[in-house]
Amino acid sequence: MATCSFLPNALCRFPAISDQYIRDARKVIDEGFKGLVRDYSSVIDTIVQPLQWFLNYLEKLFTNSPWIVVLAVMMLIVYFASRSIRITLGTAIGMVMIGVIGLWNDTMITLAIVTVSTLIAIIIGLPIGILMARSERIQSAINPALDVMQTLPSFVYLIPVVVIFGIGKVPGLIAVVIYAVPPMIRLTNLGIRLVDREVLEAADAFGSSSAQKLWNVQMPLALPTIMAGINQTIMMSLAMVVVASMVGVGGLGKNTLQAINNQFFTFGFMNGFALVAIAIIFDRASQAFGKRLQKHSEVVHG
């Protein structure tokens, strides 16, 4: 602090506004925000109600069905997506091991929320990505928002989510979607922007309307990139379900949280590996599906 002896005080210690002001401001904002939420609580409830129903329905379906049925359906889906015996067998082995260590039910709960959040992320992300690809202005408006969503610590936006929606599955779901939707939007936008200009010109020359151009040319050609976006979205929802367990999401994430709190070393790793197993299953299946969609570009003639 030797330098401070000859520097004016304002240049030495940062002249922050007084604690009193910040306290007041925080109070006003927090109160106002909570008041707003209180006033509109019924509206908010009606809006999120369908999500609640859907999530509950899927969770019940997954947990109440006999495990053998769930496993068979999973293997079928994985097989038809990837057309690979290896990936299908890997899926079966992974799921059986999860069942053996007693985490079947928790895994089903996690699967339900990941499925719902991925679907929602696609439903939200795809149109936004398309809009972004069509207009420079929309792109420059949405990009900073996506940057914030991807860099803001996930614990921070859990706070407004909890204030608005309370504690429970649906707030957790919303937090997961916020975290998982940016890659979907970005890669849809990128995929459409990367479509060959010559092909677009040909579409124009034959008199395509912009909707025809979108569905006949841009979306099919952007599909591999969009599939990569879906893959990323799934991976990020899997990562986020653990954090979302702090606001009341059950499943593997809740177990992990318990393990942290109680220093259950083995239990924590068992849950962790179960998450890794489903992550690998989703990743391999969706990537193989994406590759299969591009089979037309595989055989290249010299």
Next chain:
Amino acid sequence: MASHGIEIKGLYKIFGPCGRDHVDAVKSGVTKAELNEKHGHVLGLKDINIVMPAGGITVVMGLSGSGKSTLIRHINRLIEPTYGEVIYDGIDICGMNQAQLREFRRHKTAMVFQKFALLPHRTVMENTIYGLDIQGVPRTESTKRGRYWIERVGLAGFENHYPNQLSGGMQQRVGLARALTNDADILLMDEAYSALDPLIRVDMQTVLLDLQAELKKTVVFITHDLDEALRLGDKIAILRDGQVIQQGTGQDIVLAPADSYIAAFVKEVNRGRVIKAGTVMRPLDGSADGLRISSQMTLENAAKEICETGSSRAVVVDAAGVPVGMLDLQAIVAAMVTPAGSEAARMAAE
């Protein structure tokens, strides 16, 4: 048979944010270099006036950067003109609104591209009927028409292949089939054969000429290859730096190049394949007996016929079979070698 020609009148294209503001300057003589230097705008086309006859092949020839691809894109308005008119069937294409333009593109024009521009995720059949899909023609009908044209361009059996599985020449056949299936009056071919091997190129030129003899569409063909231009073009327009420097039939251009630039091109041309018997024939003297050749026959073919029959002269007849002149081997050879006079004149001009 196409019923209407295309008329391009006083067309200007200036690339840049406010090209319109510089049209008058260009009209009053500002050059391409000045415009680029002082205003940062690029002069693409300058005062283009071309009449493209109905049912004929008009070739626009020029080197890269001459504005030929820009010009062809004004006919279906893939590029917005800065100033001027493109008239088809009494309507100015430049004045159409978006809906009219879309209808015009769907029903009146079809285009073949240099790099094929096929849709990689669609099969040959699906690519061929792309234009019909856009028009909303049901698949049962469109596949029937698609199959016909796939066969006509020689791709029968490849209907279910993807473009990536085909060679360049075959891909361009798909491009041609896609354009023909549209059944439009105007066929725009933007350097359609420039990316192909020389042999395949000649092959595809033959395909086009054979089809054209039957279909009589109004074809606009862009190329940088004078041999291709002379082989295909009923009419040729030569473009340089965005301006038409000469237009006429192949013969006109070969026999009387407008300037040294064109003369330099023409020097390398096989004149025997361009100049017609009717152009160099002498007035008929003596009897009109012996070998008869059409006045539209090229000198090369005339020479071949004369040699094969063992004579040294032939009588030239017009389309109705009436003798109009005569031709001997010496005259043919004299016309086929590049005249020394034109070479000397070119040297002097430089």
